[in-house]
Amino acid sequence: MSGRSILVGLTVLVLIGLIIWTIIRGRYVARTERIDAVFGNPERALGGWYWIICGVSSVLLIWFYFSWDAARAYVPTAANEMCQVAKLEAAGNPIRSRFAIDERLDRSTTVLIRDRNQLDGLSNSVDKLDMSDTQRAEAKAIVSEMKSLMIGLASPSNFNSETAASVEDIASRLQNLNAQLEDPSYPGEPSADQIAKAESQPGWGEGSDEIPIAPASAAGYKFDAAAKEMSLIAKDFSRIRNTTPEFLTTVEDLENRIKAFEAETDGELKRTVSNMKKLLKRVDDGAIFPSSAMNAIDTGIRQIDATAIDQLGAFHWVDTFLMPGGKITAGSTNCTEQGSGRWLPKPSDTLATLWRLAKPSEGYKGFPLLWYEWRPIGKVTEMLIPDMVADLVPGKYPVPDDQGNLTPNLKSKTLAFATGDYNSFSVPVPMGHVWDSLVRVLLGLFFGIILGVPLGLFMGLSRFAKGYFDPLIELYRPVPPLAWAPLILTIFGIQDDGKIFLLFMVAFAIMVISARTGATGTSLSKIHAAHSLGATPWQILRNVIAPNSLPEILTGIRISIGVCWGTLVAAEMLAGTTGVGFVENVARKQSDYEIIWVTIILLGLLGLMFDLGMRWVIKRTIPWRGKG
Amino acid sequence: MSDLVADNVSMRFTTPTGQTVHALENLNFTLKQGELLSVLGPSGCGKTTLLNIVAGFLRPSEGIFRLGDKEIVGPGVDRGMVFQQGALFEWLTVAQNVDFGLRMRGEKSKDTAEKVEKWLDIVGLQGFGDVPTYQLSGGMQQRIALARCLINDPDVILMDEPLGALDALTREKMQSLVLKIWKETGKTIMIITHSVEEALLLGERLFVMAPRPGRLHKSYELPFAERGLKEDLRDIKNDPEFGQKREEILTMIWDMEEEIMGQVAGSDTA
Numbered sequence: 063m064s065g066r067s068i069l070v071g072l073t074v075l076v077l078i079g080l081i082i083w084t085i086i087r088g089r090y091v092a093r094t095e096r097i098d099a100v101f102g103n104p105e106r107a108l109g110g111w112y113w114i115i116c117g118v119s120s121v122l123l124i125w126f127y128f129s130w131d132a133a134r135a136y137v138p139t140a141a142n143e144m145c146q147v148a149k150l151e152a153a154g155n156p157i158r159s160r161f162a163i164d165e166r167l168d169r170s171t172t173v174l175i176r177d178r179n180q181l182d183g184l185s186n187s188v189d190k191l192d193m194s195d196t197q198r199a200e201a202k203a204i205v206s207e208m209k210s211l212m213i214g215l216a217s218p219s220n221f222n223s224e225t226a227a228s229v230e231d232i233a234s235r236l237q238n239l240n241a242q243l244e245d246p247s248y249p250g251e252p253s254a255d256q257i258a259k260a261e262s263q264p265g266w267g268e269g270s271d272e273i274p275i276a277p278a279s280a281a282g283y284k285f286d287a288a289a290k291e292m293s294l295i296a297k298d299f300s301r302i303r304n305t306t307p308e309f310l311t312t313v314e315d316l317e318n319r320i321k322a323f324e325a326e327t328d329g330e331l332k333r334t335v336s337n338m339k340k341l342l343k344r345v346d347d348g349a350i351f352p353s354s355a356m357n358a359i360d361t362g363i364r365q366i367d368a369t370a371i372d373q374l375g376a377f378h379w380v381d382t383f384l385m386p387g388g389k390i391t392a393g394s395t396n397c398t399e400q401g402s403g404r405w406l407p408k409p410s411d412t413l414a415t416l417w418r419l420a421k422p423s424e425g426y427k428g429f430p431l432l433w434y435e436w437r438p439i440g441k442v443t444e445m446l447i448p449d450m451v452a453d454l455v456p457g458k459y460p461v462p463d464d465q466g467n468l469t470p471n472l473k474s475k476t477l478a479f480a481t482g483d484y485n486s487f488s489v490p491v492p493m494g495h496v497w498d499s500l501v502r503v504l505l506g507l508f509f510g511i512i513l514g515v516p517l518g519l520f521m522g523l524s525r526f527a528k529g530y531f532d533p534l535i536e537l538y539r540p541v542p543p544l545a546w547a548p549l550i551l552t553i554f555g556i557q558d559d560g561k562i563f564l565l566f567m568v569a570f571a572i573m574v575i576s577a578r579t580g581a582t583g584t585s586l587s588k589i590h591a592a593h594s595l596g597a598t599p600w601q602i603l604r605n606v607i608a609p610n611s612l613p614e615i616l617t618g619i620r621i622s623i624g625v626c627w628g629t630l631v632a633a634e635m636l637a638g639t640t641g642v643g644f645v646e647n648v649a650r651k652q653s654d655y656e657i658i659w660v661t662i663i664l665l666g667l668l669g670l671m672f673d674l675g676m677r678w679v680i681k682r683t684i685p686w687r688g689k690g
Numbered sequence: 691m692s693d694l695v696a697d698n699v700s701m702r703f704t705t706p707t708g709q710t711v712h713a714l715e716n717l718n719f720t721l722k723q724g725e726l727l728s729v730l731g732p733s734g735c736g737k738t739t740l741l742n743i744v745a746g747f748l749r750p751s752e753g754i755f756r757l758g759d760k761e762i763v764g765p766g767v768d769r770g771m772v773f774q775q776g777a778l779f780e781w782l783t784v785a786q787n788v789d790f791g792l793r794m795r796g797e798k799s800k801d802t803a804e805k806v807e808k809w810l811d812i813v814g815l816q817g818f819g820d821v822p823t824y825q826l827s828g829g830m831q832q833r834i835a836l837a838r839c840l841i842n843d844p845d846v847i848l849m850d851e852p853l854g855a856l857d858a859l860t861r862e863k864m865q866s867l868v869l870k871i872w873k874e875t876g877k878t879i880m881i882i883t884h885s886v887e888e889a890l891l892l893g894e895r896l897f898v899m900a901p902r903p904g905r906l907h908k909s910y911e912l913p914f915a916e917r918g919l920k921e922d923l924r925d926i927k928n929d930p931e932f933g934q935k936r937e938e939i940l941t942m943i944w945d946m947e948e949e950i951m952g953q954v955a956g957s958d959t960a
């Protein structure tokens with residue numbers, strides 16, 4: 063048993079314990095505590111941290127359960143054994159699919175219905191097509207011949223004795239296999255080779271293959287051997303055709319008649335001819351059997367299924383109760399988890415993946431999630447300071463003198479500083495997928511706020527601003543940000559600039575509207591008071607209107623953060639090579655559910671962090687909200 | 691001399707539905723510097739409108755107001771206002787609210803601290819300087835508003851029901867305070883009130899206004915404010931002359947209210 067299994071096993075027990083304990087505690091508190099608030103008073107919802115623990119524990123427990131992490135921790139050998147059963151099942155599938163086991167009708171009936179409908183359709187189209195009367199008569203004759211041929215196959219009286227013998231043979235082999243499955247001594251001692259394979263393979267979820275495939279237990283050897291036998295039977299079974307010599311001559315005859323008919327046709331009729339040929343080939347397949355002809359095989363395969371469950375013993379209950387929401391299936395070379403076991407990665411694996419990706423040396427696609435790198439300070443100033451700052455410095459850029467030497471002056475030095483063209487020390491700079499996403503959101507938000515808030519206040523206070531800017535904002539705001547994305551990303555580039563601009567657009571509209579609401583919501587008497595206290599318009603804006611709008615502005619920021627995250631992740635999925643959304647998109651293409659979940663968890667944590675931060679800011683800056 | 695002169699002042703509002711409301715009609719009066727005027731009248735008779743025009747927040751539809759020889763065209767520090775609801779800046783502390791006007795005119799808050807202390811003392815809130823205003827009761831907030839206005843040293847003090855939210859005891863103290871400030875500073879004060887007693891006690895002059903259209907109904911010159919500076923206010927209230935005036939004005943206002951009711955009832959049947 064690996065360390066991880068022990069840890070998961072303990073965690074699950076602790077979670078169950080916590081849930082039970084918090085429920086007991088909650089009920090006890092509810093019984094003993096005196097609650098003054100009447101029903102409907104929100105105070106009744108205050109407190110109750112133990113319900114938070116209960117809720118979190120339940121969610122985690124559900125995760126452990128449906129991802130089969132609990133199953134893996136408690137019964138680590140289950141998957142391997144289920145894999146052997148799955149092999150048997152997969153081997154029998156070609157047989158099973160002929161009968162009404164996983165379907166409602168058996169295959170023979172389905173084929174019969176389908177082909178008959180298509181023959182009827184063909185006959186109808188012959189009626190409508192343009193052709194001579196003799197041609198029409200011949201075409202209809204061919205179709206009706208094919209139909210009677212096909213129906214004839216389904217009749218027990220035409221059932222070929224040779225075919226019946228093959229069916230009998232398959233049925234008895236199935237019965238034999240069934241008896242072997244029930245026999246405790248089958249298939250005998252495993253070979254040294256088998257044992258070596260079983261012992262050398264890693265456990266469930268430990269190796270590169272999800273589930274160890276070589277049988278490793280008595281029941282496992284049995285199922286493995288049975289699966290091999292079953293695939294031989296299935297191969298022979300699939301060779302059985304329901305034909306008779308008379309049937310074959312009729313088919314040949316029809317083939318010739320169609321050819322003759324084809325010789326005199328052209329244009330549109332060619333399609334009808336090729337349909338005739340296709341249908342004849344199907345009839346020739348011999349996939350239609352009299353309905354009861356293969357009952358013995360049907361019974362045999364069902365018997366084996368029942369015996370398999372029987373032989374599985376306790377593992378059958380593990381399958382039912384510890385591995386809900388899906389099952390293990392066997393492919394030609396490996397076994398995989400299907401259902402929730404597949405798309406819901408195990409918490410322990412997810413944590414391990416997160417841990418692996420968080421390692422700066424590993425990261426994702428050669429780029430860490432969140433780390434730092436040493437960069438020359440020049441690279442940083444290059445990024446932060448626009449080059450045009452140098453243009454603002456008085457003077458001219460130096461030109462070469464007679465000897466072709468350049469004498470740097472203040473202007474050229476400023477330019478060198480702004481372009482990072484100088485040697486100096488290095489500073490640590492954060493980097494990584496998470497950092498990139500974070501910076502994009504923060505920059506978009508930053509520009510949205512510093513431009514949106516003043517404009518919003520202005521629009522709340524001035525008729526010109528309201529009238530002039532309103533159409534502009536109201537025209538672009540209702541368009542979902544992602545509808546803008548293709549355009550913006552084309553204009554501004556798929557890397558940072560485009561995304562930051564997109565987020566700026568999102569945040570800007572929200573900030574304008576919230577600042578405007580805040581400004582218009584300032585109570586008139588406060589403005590009047592400020593006026594009669596001698597404040598100038600600018601002072602009123604700064605000291606009365608701006609602080610009075612702060613609650614709306616902060617709410618706006620809170621909303622912006624949420625919308626920006628959503629937009630960013632989607633934009634990163636659209637284009638780009640870094641960011642959390644990029645990671646998720648690549649993981650999606652590779653169906654790497656663990657990484658998808660890691661990104662979801664990362665995004666959840668980042669969002670939570672932002673929101674807690676905003677709540678803290680709101681609590682600190684506007685405790686007076688709604689109390690004016 | 692900066693007297694306050696109303697010269698044929700009328701005020702009409704147009705409601706969003708297009709109706710015209712005559713809030714004030716043909717108001718003419720002169721308030722000499724240092725006079726204390728109380729204004730009384732049924733609800734909706736245009737008292738707040740009158741005050742807003744004097745403060746410069748509204749321009750009258752017709753006529754002009756003059757303070758001294760200057761026409762009033764906008765708000766100014768020479769006219770301080772105490773509002774019906776405190777209108778405090780709830781994001782500031784008590785001290786920051788009180789010295790708001792001083793700071794807006796460039797004084798540093800460390801220089802104003804002494805004055806703030808003094809005025810908080812006067813309104814009975816010493817030591818509350820650092821408390822956020824939203825944590826104060828309605829009465830306390832109203833006193834801060836008073837201090838905030840007075841610290842600015844305006845020539846005219848306009849008060850819109852400043853004492854309405856106070857308990858009986860504080861209210862009486864504040865009434866004395868208003869009289870004291872009036873006496874000590876010699877400021878012109880216009881005070882709106884719903885309480886006939888308060889109007890009689892505080893008003894050196896008293897206007898009773900009538901509604902629809904808002905107009906000056908009757909004007910009194912009263913001795914009680916002068917007496918209130920020396921005597922106990924409760925004694926004055928028990929004075930028979932005071933009682934008689936009170937009854938007279940109450941009846942007057944009752945009649946007006948009844949008339950309004952009659953109009954409303956009449957318009958119903960018409």
Ligand SMILES: Nc1ncnc2c1ncn2[C@@H]1O[C@H](COP(=O)(O)OP(=O)(O)OP(=O)(O)O)[C@@H](O)[C@H]1O
Pocket residue numbers: 703704705711712713731732733734735736737738739740904
């Ligand atoms: N902005 C406005 N638009 C339309 N009508 C207004 C406006 N302001 C005031 N009025 C109307 O003018 C009249 C006077 O209002 P005002 O607020 O001055 O009354 P008030 O005497 O102060 O009443 P109260 O004692 O209840 O405070 C009222 O009928 C009111 O409906």
Ligand SMILES: [Mg+2]
Pocket residue numbers: 737738739774850
């Ligand atoms: Mg009023």
